[in-house]
Amino acid sequence: MGKALSGIGHLLARYLNKETHQHGAMPNHTPEQLLATLRPGDVLLVEGNRRVSYPSPCGWSHKLMKRFGMKRLCWLLLATLLAVNSAWAQSHEYQLGVDGLACPFCAYGIEKQLQKLDGVQSVEVDIAKGHVVVTMQDDRQLQREQAEQAVKKAGFSLRSFDRVQEKTP
């Protein structure tokens, strides 16, 4: 059991230490300096090219600590994180592959048909790729059947319907 846990730990450590995207910013302090200045309630901003990187202290977090207290601040941060995570996770963009779209004058028809759909915020056509990106309002979703019907009304054929991949912060 202990060996298994140790193995998992090694794998996790290797995963977390693996270099990913290289940012240009470098820490302007040592861990010792950070330890000396860190106070209860500090929010640490983490940056680096690994999944575990150097933290840096944030000055305004002391004021929040005084204002809300430690427990409340934790709940506030948790709620904020959940909300942000939820917003990132729920994409509102859909990419439609449209067959038959071959001239600018025809693009207007498909834009107008899609904009008629309830909850559509914007429609952008890329005629060269035969793609139409539909952005929905925050709490709305686009169903494939709706898109198919709108594309058909415009006189074209729906080739593909994809929800745009979740964004990474």
Place this chain on the structure above:
Amino acid sequence: MSGFQRPLRTFTATCSAGLAAIALAFSGTATAAPITFNTALPVAEGEFVFRQQLRWLRSEDDPSGLDREMEAFAAISVLGYGVNSKLALFGVQSWTDKSLELSLDGNDIERDNQGLGDFTAFTRYILWQDDAPGRTFRVAGFGGLTAPTGEDDATDRFGRLPPPLQNGSGAWDGFGGLVATWQTLEYQFDGQISYRANGEAKDFEVGDETRLDLSWQQRLWPRELKGGVPGFLYGVLELNWLYQDKNRLNGQSDADSGGDTLWLSPGVQYVTKRWVLEAVLQKPVSQNLNGTALENDWIVTTSFRMNF
């Protein structure tokens, strides 16, 4: 017969022969993305497309020796509505200004007329459609009627104007045909074949017409597509062939009418998402007209189109 009546009768016949060219030029219920015909105009369900054409025609090449000069101007408005993705309805209304000058027995004579022409309604149904990324191929059938809404009894100081100078024909005409469109991001090809059966009114019947129209539109700019929906500048080359039967007057064929003409029509077209501007010059490359029918010199068409 008095000295005045004889040239007047000759004049009427001459008008009949010469102005048949106007009928040929303006009767084509042009309906498409091409400039000279309208049958391929794209229109989405529940949407409208409007096209306003201005067309000038001039004919000076007179084989009869009467020095006939004919000019005509037409403002042709086309409104299309998409009933659904397959079926579209179109209405066409023209306003024309026609004039003919000639010399008879040393006298210069001019007859002209202006006003609203006959109203045409037609429908188009897409029979076959094959879409792929960046291209489409469609075949549609169309058919319609021209109603005698234009005045057909206008007169001048010489009496009633001959039928080709009238704004309306006074008769119901029917037409139908097929139109095919092959469209890619680089070019578009349209072909149309149609037949028009003209009715009789006041003992005059314009000869039936058979048309074959071909249109090639090549994207000239932008050379490369990078994204979004840029405006396209197309170079256009169209070929229009028209055969017309002889007109019939009082049940008799008019020997100086009908024949076939082939036009070569270069043009340009600027296409955006909302509107299109286009212009074409139609120049006859072959005219086999019967008798002394006045030959065409050129036709210039400019057009504006918009979606709404």
